[in-house]
Amino acid sequence: MAKGAARRDNPKLAPAPVSFAHSSEEDFARLLDFYGVAWQYEPRSFPLREENGRVAEAFTPDFYLSDLDLYIELTTLQQRLVTEKHRKLRRFQERYPEIQVKLLHRSDYLSLLAKYGFGPFSEVEVAGIHEVLISASELERRIGELGAQLSRDYKGREPLLIGVLRGVTCLMADLIRHVSLPVAIDYMAISSYEGAEGGAVRILKDLDEPIVGRDVLVVEDIVDTGMTLHALLQELAVRRPASLKVCALLDKRARRIVDVPLDYVGFEIPDEFVVGYGLDFRQKFRNLPFIATLKSDWLQAQGRQRARPE
Ligand code: IMP
Ligand code: MG
Numbered sequence: 001m002a003k004g005a006a007r008r009d010n011p012k013l014a015p016a017p018v019s020f021a022h023s024s025e026e027d028f029a030r031l032l033d034f035y036g037v038a039w040q041y042e043p044r045s046f047p048l049r050e051e052n053g054r055v056a057e058a059f060t061p062d063f064y065l066s067d068l069d070l071y072i073e074l075t076t077l078q079q080r081l082v083t084e085k086h087r088k089l090r091r092f093q094e095r096y097p098e099i100q101v102k103l104l105h106r107s108d109y110l111s112l113l114a115k116y117g118f119g120p121f122s123e124v125e126v127a128g129i130h131e132v133l134i135s136a137s138e139l140e141r142r143i144g145e146l147g148a149q150l151s152r153d154y155k156g157r158e159p160l161l162i163g164v165l166r167g168v169t170c171l172m173a174d175l176i177r178h179v180s181l182p183v184a185i186d187y188m189a190i191s192s193y194e195g196a197e198g199g200a201v202r203i204l205k206d207l208d209e210p211i212v213g214r215d216v217l218v219v220e221d222i223v224d225t226g227m228t229l230h231a232l233l234q235e236l237a238v239r240r241p242a243s244l245k246v247c248a249l250l251d252k253r254a255r256r257i258v259d260v261p262l263d264y265v266g267f268e269i270p271d272e273f274v275v276g277y278g279l280d281f282r283q284k285f286r287n288l289p290f291i292a293t294l295k296s297d298w299l300q301a302q303g304r305q306r307a308r309p310e
Pocket of ligand 2: 164166167168221222
């Protein structure tokens with residue numbers, strides 16, 4: 001692909017080859033991909049100085065991060081070039097004060113990674129994590145959209161959001177803050193029955209309040225086979241709510257066994273076990289701020305058991 005035209009708004013869906021001028025740029029792009037941060041390589045040149053009506057000097061930042069509306073210029077370790085870059089950058093900022101640009105030294109972006117607690121370039125890696133499937137900023141944006149949609153659809157009503165514990169923790173907290181209506185919340189805990197029959201669910205914690213005549217929205221972290229949700233919806237329908245709908249952050253449609261209607265879906269994801277943003281593997285990884293996949297060899301080393309966190 002031609003230099004300057006490269007774009008990877010969603011690296012998981014559309015990986016495109018890019019010819020980088022330096023290997024440090026390629027490292028940085030891989031780092032951004034790893035964290036699911038959208039980037040464009042050298043998308044724009046900014047004129048810095050004109051002579052006889054022609055551009056005599058221009059500045060072309062290495063990256064543009066659209067999520068952050070930020071240009072990034074990477075520096076090499078050679079002091080001579082760093083000094084020249086600082087000069088260009090000062091001129092740039094005088095001429096384009098409204099544009100955000102950040103100069104990153106190699107050591108800066110290595111520590112940037114370490115800040116997140118893990119990564120292939122960092123010293124402290126979280127064992128088991130393969131890659132980020134949905135970044136924190138993608139989650140934030142999509143949940144904002146869902147909240148806005150709920151606010152429109154439930155206008156004039158006061159929905160009761162029912163969260164299914166425990167994976168829904170992060171989603172519920174973020175979602176309700178994007179709903180501009182009075183809402184009530186309640187929680188249920190259910191467990192897959194791990195006996196010979198399989199598939200059956202038990203209610204471990206029931207709702208605190210009756211739902212008869214209420215507009216109920218079940219909030220789920222992830223729908224996999226659909227069996228848990230199916231059983232739950234049957235149970236709730238018996239209690240005669242005014243309406244009963246479902247909002248699921250993740251839809252692993254490829255694995256569906258029972259066809260459950262999902263009214264609101266955050267993301268459709270491939271058939272891979274995911275963790276983070278509330279989702280766990282044996283109670284671990286819930287506190288990651290993004291959704292990530294696990295390394296298959298790591299999963300296998302956990303005893304080749306089917307992952308069934310709750
Ligand atoms: P289902 O009955 O197969 O749809 O299972 C749904 C439940 O299984 C979810 O509420 C999760 O608790 C759990 N689950 C399914 N897939 C995953 C995953 O990829 N990561 C973490 N938990 C999962
Ligand atoms: Mg769950």
